[in-house]
Structure formats: structure tokens, C-alpha cells
Amino acid sequence: MFLKINYILLLLSIFCGSVSAKNANSPTNISVDVDYYVDEKHEVDISSIELTKFHNHTDDVLNFGNNKATIWCRFKLEDFRQNQVLHLKTALIENAELYIPVGKIDFDTKEAGYKKSFSSLEYQIPNIYFNIPDNFNPNRYFYLKIDATYLQFWTYVGTSSNYLEYIYRTSIADGIYYGIIIIMMLYNLIIYLTARDKNYLYYVLYVLATGLMVAHFQGHDAHLWGELKFIADRGPIWPAIGGFFSVLFAYNFLKIKSSFPIFNKVFYFLFALWGGSIISVLLGFNLVSSLMNQTSGLLCIITFTYTSIQLMSKGMKSAKLFLLAWGFYMTASVYFVLCGANIFEYTLLTDYAWQIGSTLEMLTLSFAVGQKINDLKKDKENLLLDQNKILEFKVNERTEELKSSNEELNTMIEQVYEQHSIIKKKNSDLNASISYAKRIQNSMLPTADDINKHVKDHFVIYNPKDVVSGDIYWFTHFKGMNFIAAIDCTGHGVPGAFVSMMAVNIIREVITLKYLSDPADILEAMNKEVETILNQESSKSREGMDMSICMWADGGVKLHYAGAKNPLYIARDNGIIDVIPGNKRAIGGEFGIRKKGDPFITHEVEITDDIKSFYIMSDGIQDQFGGPNDKKFTRKRLQNVIKMSAHHRLTNQKTILEKELKNWQGEQHQIDDQLLIGFLP
Template structure:
């Protein structure tokens, strides 16, 4: 029974010895850990405790790791699972050194925990990984996941590393190296020095060109500055310095998003710098399409980034689509910018040469970064290439600005020469004109006298026409005799009016109309004379005694007189009117209307009777006019009007007065004496019109029955 623990220890020690050790020495600054030097243990529930590992109880569960052909357990490990890695270190250095166990840069794992047990039995743990705050990491350098290892000279030790998987974790991509802390810090100092020099150059270029943009307002300078800023942000994220302040998150979508911004400003700068809108319009259209394609990729990358940041799973095909757009944008941007530059270089557009050379520097930097990525010069070749590109752009912008200045100088000299020629020509023309003016002055004076004479004759004709119209219109005495109280607010737009009112009395009935003829001025006055004549004939001679029949007869007479038959191109003149017949014996009111209503105010409420929606003229959908029969009460107010008042423009915003405010105005003043109502309407109309012109004739008739 006593032999059993001894046999177990032999078996554990044999399994441990089978694992190839990682040799550390003071003359090897960095060493990669190979397959034979790592054993792993799958721990899906993350339930294994470090004490179990250091006791040797779990040694027989560890397996060898083959990076080229990982086991299915590693390939199909799920997010939230844990995997343990065992390292056996032998320190052959003669001095005390601190070593760094380094997972590959920016590995996408939630957490690393490195456990080491010292001679006194104390187990220490050092942490790193994406989910940790930078201050809680064992080593906080450029967002790396380094873990320090302390091993005295001449000694060996077994360390266990627990890895917690995330959504983005790919175990087959995980590799390890061990470096001395001195070499790590030395590389970091060199890297920061190069980074500082690069950032300093970029900031100097930005500060140098900002005043040029402020003075010249040239968009190429703005896009140039934004291009530098975009690359600076991309470079700061690429180097990982941002993760010394914030926790790391998925870097691939961030890199794609920042690269899309970088490419967008590159295209905008190239389009503005080469001035393709004026120099190569066909290529300008292609560049615009490329800009919008890049914007689409930018939106897709931002969407993926936001979804992943909130924990939403993004399908792989969408991520691959974003990556494909990014690759096409990168390659296409360079091609679409370089080809126009080559075309313009052949056309001797000097700034295009600098643009071409600048992009050759960028291509050289990208090529060296890919081909020599294992060497120091290759790791920083992209920064060198962009620096040379931006410097070349700066020289090209200066040359372009000088070219613009020279072009402006040439244009100004041409303008000055042209102005001189124009001045000489102007003097010559002025002298010739002065001679002609003197000759024409006598003719103009004679023409002026002739025009003044004609104006006086026209004015006399209009005044005479007004007298005739005023003679035809009913006198106020007629209204005074037939109605106890009334007002007539009549305001022609011109000297003569297209609006008219007409009244007659037969037996115990009063016939009254307020009408608006098509047009105003002389044409409207002719129509009004025609309407008054026909109304007199229909009512007084033909003895038509109903309002609807009067309108029907009047429409027939106007259509016959104006030869209206519904043909295309014929005159559409007509009359909008309200026709009233008041039976004074029975106190009944007949009403028919053509596009015009009549308002009756009774006991503080307004009653509206609408006419037919057609004029007194030929109409496509003609029908007989409607007759309303209304019982009137003592004190009722009746208002007839044309559309001149409601349609008048004015007020603070120059809008129409409209019918609703017009009805409210009548309702507000209906209890006042009729003459006072007329003065109020006149005052309100003038105030509303203000400095604007009167657009139509105005007629409002008010009656108190």
C-alpha cells in the first residue's frame, strides 16, 4: 500500500519530463514556444482549481498541443470555456532576470491567468486579457497581454496558464513567446520614439496647413488635414496605445472602420487636389461613385462595431461582406486616384506629379510592411511611407497654390487689359452717343408732348366712361326709398369697374343684385353695362319674376351675345352674382347665386346661403340655378358682396383676407348703424391692404329689413 503514492509520483514525473522545457538564458532575448513545449487541458466549465494542478492530480489529463493540427476539443471550444496550458521553464542564466510570457499581439481572449507556485507553497496569479481594465493588467504596454515570469538563475519551474475564451477567440491562432523584460522595455522605448517622431511630424503638418485653409478656404487643404487626422487615429489604434487607457474590444471591426474613414478622406482629397470636376469630368463621376461606395462600407463597419459592442451576434457573412468592401475600397481607392494623376501628368498638370509620387511612397511602404514584416524596418515601413506621402502632398499643395496664384495673376492682367480696352471703347461710344442724344432729344421732346396729349385724351375717355357707368348704376336715393337703412361699399380698382349693383321695384317686389364681371377696368365695365342692360330687359320688359329664372335668362343672353358655344379657344367671360327678390308684403326673400353667396344675420347668428358653383355664362356642366325662399324677420341684416374684399392681399405676411375673417367682421359690426359699418369696412380694407396694390374691384352691400 505504501508503494502506491510512490508509483503515482513516478508516473506524474514521467509525464512532466516528457514535456520539452522552455530554456531561458541571458543571451537569448526572445524565444518562441514550440508544440512540444506546451501541454493543454480542456476545462469547459472552468472548474479546475490551480491547487489541483500543482498537486499533480491532473497531470495525466494534459495532452500535447499541435499548433498545425489542433484537437477537436480546441477547435470546437465555446465562448465561456476555459483551456489550461502548462509550461516547463528552465532558467540557465547566471543573473536574476524577469521574463515576459507573451501571447500573440492583440489575441482575442477574455482573460489570461498565469499561476506560479513558490517554494513556500504560495501560489501567485498574474492577469491579463480583453475584459480587464488596463490598471488591473500585470503588464500595461500598448494593450498587449504580457505576463511576467520570475525564475531564479539555475532553477526550473512549471507554470499554468488559464485562458478564458470569448466570441472572437480562435485557439488555433494562439501562439506564445518568452522575452526578457529588458528586451521588451527596450523595444517599447524604440517603438514609442518612432511613434512620437511620426505623430510629431503629422501634428506639425496639420498646424502648418490649418492657416492656409483658413486664408484660402481651399477644400483640398481641409481634406488634407482630415486625411492626416484619420491616419493618426488609425495608427494610434493600430499600435495599441489607446488600450493603455481603456479596455480592449474587438479590434478587427475598429480597424476596418478607421481604415474606411482614412480611405474616404483620401478619395475626397484626391478629387479636390486633382480638380477632376473641371479637369477630368468622367473620372470625377467615377470618383464620386467610389466615395459613396466607401461611405456604404463605413456605415456597415460602424453598424457591425455598434452591434458587437452591445453584445449582439453579427453573422459571419455580414462581417466578411464588410471586410470585402474594405479590401475593394483600399485597392480601388489607390487605383482610382493614381490613374487620373497619371492622365493629368501626361497633360503637364504639375501638381499631379507630386500626387503620383506621393502615392508611390504609400505603395512602397505597404509593400515593405508586408514583405519585411518580420524585420524592424518592415514593421515601421507603413509609417515611413505615409510620412513621405504626406510630405509629398504638402509640396504638391504648395505647387498647386502657386499655380492657382499664377493663373489668377494672368487672369487679372487679362482683365486689366480688357478693362482698358473697354474704357477706350466706352469713351468712343460715349462721344458717339452724345451726338446721337442731342439729335434724339428734339425727337423725344416732340414724342413726349404727343404722349402727354394722348394721355390726357385717354384720361378724359376714362373719366367720361366713369360718368356713364355712374349714371347707369342706381342712385342712393333709390335705396333710401326702398330700404330704411342700408350701405353700399363700392371701391373700383381702376377708374371704371367690373363690379356693379342693380335694383328695380315692381309692384310690391324689390329686385336687387351685386355682380362681379370677368375682368376689371374697361373690359369689366363693358361686361357690367351688358349685364345691367340685360337685367333691365329680363325683369322690366319680359316680366321674369323669380331669381333662378332671371339668372337662367341672363346666362342665355350673355352666351348668345358673346357667341359662347363651348368651343376651344372662345371667350370665357361671364358674371358671378347674387340675385335677391324681396317681397315687401309677405316679407319673403328669394335668392339665387352664381358662385356668390348671401349672408343673413339674425339674432346674432349668421346664416349663409350658397349659390350654384357656376357663373352666368356658358359652362361645361350647366344646370338650372337654384332658388331659395327665405322668411325674413324684423331687424334681419342682409349682406351681398363680390370677391374683391376676401381676396385682397395684405396684412403682416401679405396673404389674402379670406372669407372666414370677412364673415367674422360682418358679424362683429352688424349691430352698428349701416353707415358706420361702411366706414369700418373701408378702414379695415385700407389697413389690411397697406402699401400693396388693390387687386380687384370691391363691392359690399348691407341691408336692414
């Protein structure tokens, strides 16, 4: 229905335009009486023009084609009627100056052209009109100085009343045309917003560009941006934009990328040509842009025609409608050119060749786009029906398979359930065993009361990663001496717990049975025992431990420390943290090259009044990831927290340290067992 309405409107416009321009009240075409001179060097002015040799012209149209020269025209007018109006029938003149002979030697000057301010023109309507004053000298020549990159025009003389009927007829036809443009744009834009098919969007852009191009050819674009000099001075931009969007639409509508990939590069070349024309005109090279527009337009005609024919041969229905639409446009273009060459009579139909051709093209393309969408919907429906049939067959086939395998599946489910029960029972037994191991491990830890009997103050932060821990701490009072150790065994969880149990038994044996009291001797003895018990010389196992051990005598004034990799921190009341590093060797796992480590060293520290507390630890806290950048806590940060809280009692320090560690860890999982002991002998 929409398509039929548009065709009716089109026929009305053709009917309005088919009336002959030559009737009794029409202006007179004086083009055959106009002489011309081509000023290639732009060096002639009105003062010297009368000395220039002009050429006679005998056609109804002055056609100079692509042009970079200044064109001078001369003619004489009779003074038998008043209020005469000179009409240059074209909208593509950039600058026009009319020199009106007054008296014997003087001239009055008037200016027009699309590069002039639209509001400054005598007639703010398409084309160029000059009022001729009644006091001109009919015995002298009028002179026209014209600049235009493409020049083809007719010269008419009449009165203002002669032009009223002409302007009225053209206004009706123009209104119908632009109405069709707007309706087509809105209609297809609504469909695009509903269907989200890009072909509709590209078509809307193409229709808009075509409308602006025709508006420029007819001079109507001056009503839009006649006062915007940058746009008004660049007339060839609209054919360039129209050409660019025509290629974009054709490329997507004909599916060149998939249906005719061999022409991909040809279309890319056309994109580049039109893009180059747009850039040229934006830079002010109007003539270059105009020449590129004509070249690109010719290549588009050849490319679109050839591509459509090839795709038609492959069975693409939409290519037929595309070729038909493009044929309307080409026919109108050829007809316009032949009228300009006086092969056909120039009528109002010629005036509207562009509008008629582009309207027929747009209507046909609109139908083609709609038809293409309908075809796609039908294809999708047929595909859906085929898929449903295939799916139904597969469902029936699969149902039979499921029926036949149902008993087997039930049997497997029963077996899985039975295995699940067994695994669940074993898991429960394993968890119970681990929980029992935890109770055993905890029973080997010294109690807070045992430690408090022999120190002024202390705290222990002990956070196993799993149920049982590879870190363990130990304290004993033996023969007037106090021993405290922080032991970090290889691994964590159950493997680490086994090693920790061994470590506690070894350190107890070394101190209480072998009567060793020097921390370095204790570490050496433990190293030897671990290697012997685990047979590391032959098994090559690397199990062992890092540890710190401190010893002080009851009432003594010195603390003795030795470390296997792990340090001793000393907090003093001046805010300084002293760090005594341990030896760079572990206990156990020494064989081959690693067995050449230096002997363990015992360090003596005087227990003076400025000492706030001592700290021994594993590496679990300093290696914990967290914070805003997911980095390690580090020894330096731990030392800073100890320094910040050293003036508090050790029990309060524990709270501060635990809070700081919790905030740092956040949602991160714990990566290792954590152990930190603070004490003051």
C-alpha cells in the same frame, strides 16, 4: 522652411532608431527556442496541452499571418537571474494567457492583450509584458495561449532594467513621430480654415487616420481608449479608416473625376471595400475586416501607382509628388515585411518602418498640396492677366463703337422724349376723361337722402375696383311704388361702366315709360332690351348683367323680389338668415342653347316685425381673396357677418361689414367691383 524642419526631425528619429537592438544590455530573443501548436478547433486547454504534439520553430520571428486559430507556444526559461520579464513584441494580440510552471504540476496564470482592460495590465505600455516570478520551475515548460486575427511577434526575455533603455529610446522616437503628426494636422488645418480648399481638409483627415493606424500598430492607442471596450476590441478599424481617407484624399488630390474619369468606378469600388471593412469590424468580424484591409491595401497600391503614372504622362505635376510620397510608404511596408521574413536583420529601424515611411509620405504630400495650391494661384494670376488684356481690347473696341453711335443714340433719346411727352399728354387726357366719366356715373347714383325718404334705414357699400365701375345701384319712387336694384354688369372699369350706364337707362325706361312694376317682368323686359341694343343675335356678344331688384308699395306689407343669378338675404331677429336665390340666368348674352332659360320669378315676402333688414348685392365681396390662407370671402362668411351684426342699426352694420372686409383683404389687391345694399322698407 516648415518642410525642412520636419525632415530634420525625421532624420533624428531615424538616427535614434538605427541603433542595434542587440547589445550587451538588450533582452534576449528566444523565438528560435519556442515550440508552437495551432489549435484550429479551439478545443485544447491547459489541462490537456502537455499531451499535445508541438512543432519546432527555428526563426527569429513567429509569423502566423492572418489567423483564426488559437496559437499555443511553449518554452523553457533558466533561473539564473531574478526579476525576469517576458516580452511579446507586437501590439496586435487580442488575448494572451501565460501559464507559469510552479512546482511539479501547477501553473500560475497571467493575462494580457488589447481586449483586456488597460488599467488591469501589469505594464501599461505598448506591447505585452509579463513579470516572471522567481519561484517558477525551470525544468517545466511555460505555455502561451494566444488569440489574434493577425499574428507576427518576437519573444524576448530580460529584466526590467534591460527594458528601461529600450523603452526610453522608443519613447523619444514615438514622441517625435506623434509631434510631427500633430504639427502637420494643425498647420494644414489652419491653411484650410484660411484658404477653404477641401484638399487641405481631406489631408488633415488622412494624417489623423494614419496617426491612429500607426498608434494601433504600436499599441499606443490603448492610452486613448484602453478602457472603452467597444473601441478597444475592434483594432482593425484604424487601418480601415486610414485606408478610406487615403482613397478620399487621392481621389480629390488627383482630380480623378475630371482628369481620369475612366477610373471613377475603380475609386468608388475602393471606397466600398474600405467601407465594408469598417462595417465588418463594427459588427465584430475582426478577421474579415483584417483580410479586407490587406486586400484593399494591395488594390490601393496598384491603383494609386497606375493612376499616378498615367496622370504624369498627361503632364500633371502633382502626380509626380504623389507617386514619390506613395513610394516612401510602399518601401517602408515592403522593408517591414522582408525583415519579418528574416531577409533583412531586424533592428529598431524595422520597428519604426511604418513611422518613417508614413512620415516621409505625409511630408511629401504636404509639400505636394502646398505646391498644388501655388500652381493654382499662378494659373489664376495668368488667367487674370489674359482676361485683363482681352477685357482691355474689348473696352477699347466698345469705346469706339459707343463713340460712333453716340449721335444716333442722342437722336433716339430726343425721339423717345418727344414720344414720351405725347404719351404723357394722351395719358393725362385719358385720365381726365375717365375722371369725368366717374362724375357722370356718380351723378346717376341715387343719393342717400332720396333713399332715406322712402325707407326706415339703409346703407350702401360701393367699392369700384377701378376709377369707374361695372357695378351700379339704382333707386326710384314712382306712382306710390319703391324700386331698388343692385346691378353687376359684365366686366369692370371703363367697359363695365358703359354697360352700367346702359342698364340704368333701360331700367328707368322699363319702369317709368312702360309702367312695369313686377320685378320678374322688369327683368324679362331688360333682357329683351339688352339683346336688341347690343344686337346680340347676330353679333354673338355676351355682354349683360346679373342683378337683384325689389319693389314695395308705400305703406305696403309685402316686398316683391326677382333676381338674375343674385340672391336676396333676409335677416330676422331670431338670428336666422333667409336666402331667396335668383334665377340661374343672366340678363343679356342669351343666344343658342343659353336662350332656353326658365322665366324670371317674382317672390313675395311679407314685411313682418321680426325682419331686421333686407340685403341685395353683387358677387364682388364674396369672391374677394384674403385671410390667412388666401381664400375667397364666400357667401357663407358674408351671411355669418350679417347674422352677427343684424341687431345693430344698418348704418352701424356698414361699419362692421367694411372693417371685416378690410381685415380679410389685408394686402391683397381688389379683384372685382364690390356692392352691398342693406335696407328696411
